[in-house]
């Protein structure tokens with residue numbers, strides 16, 4: 001039986017870092033659904049389509065293909081790079097991600113990817129919409145200040161000129177957009193376990209989640225989990 005692990009939470013709480021590490025240790029696939037919203041948000045923005053124009057979005061997406069193969073994402077057959085990792089792409093993802101047509105388009109693809117394998121999927125609505133039947137649902141949080149500081153360190157380490165105050169403002173804006181939208185808002189699933197990573201190391205969080213997975217999934221841990 002496949003083991004489905006859903007990790008939801010706000011920007012910068014550590015979902016990607018933790019999900020990737022858990023997938024690696026268990027030898028299963030990992031899906032970053034945020035990357036898919038970033039791809040679509042950036043594409044629609046660059047096409048000059050307004051986030052509110054459902055008809056135009058529908059028409060534009062009818063010629064778009066998003067694929068996921070071996071941990072890489074492809075837009076119309078071309079592999080996507082770091083251009084989706086900017087703060088601006090995150091804002092576009094949030095803005096267009098509130099549109100029902102965008103959510104329907106991406107949720108269908110995400111469900112298809114998750115249906116056929118054991119997987120760790122991370123995002124905002126995995127435990128509530130994409131994989132409501134997941135055996136393990138984690139709601140990973142951290143204070144906005146801690147998340148902004150982490151993002152600041154991360155972007156600085158990539159040589160980007162960033163302002164902590166600006167990042168904090170963007171994180172608070174994205175939190176608001178993600179949790180207040182009508183469709184598939186960022187909300188803790190009833191059966192999700194909340195973990196506050198504000199004062200935990202990455203390893204602490206990974207170990208906590210692996211313990212929960214061990215209890216609920218019959219994956220062969222002997223050979224994979226250290």
Ligand SMILES: Nc1ncnc2c1ncn2[C@@H]1O[C@H](COP(=O)(O)OP(=O)(O)OP(=O)(O)O)[C@@H](O)[C@H]1O
Nearest residue numbers: 010011012013014015016017150154197200201202
């Ligand atoms: N527990 C932690 N302690 C310290 N740093 C962390 C922790 N978890 C993640 N980080 C760091 O914080 C930054 C953001 O982490 P990550 O990208 O995994 O967050 P995220 O929740 O996926 O964010 P987003 O939703 O915006 O993609 C990364 O540089 C990561 O290394």
Ligand SMILES: Nc1ccn([C@@H]2O[C@H](COP(=O)(O)O)[C@@H](O)[C@H]2O)c(=O)n1
Nearest residue numbers: 033034035037093094097123124125174
């Ligand atoms: N399942 C998801 C995942 C992401 N989003 C939106 O995309 C933005 C970027 O996500 P990151 O994880 O890369 O930060 C995010 O702020 C959400 O607005 C979503 O709606 N559903």
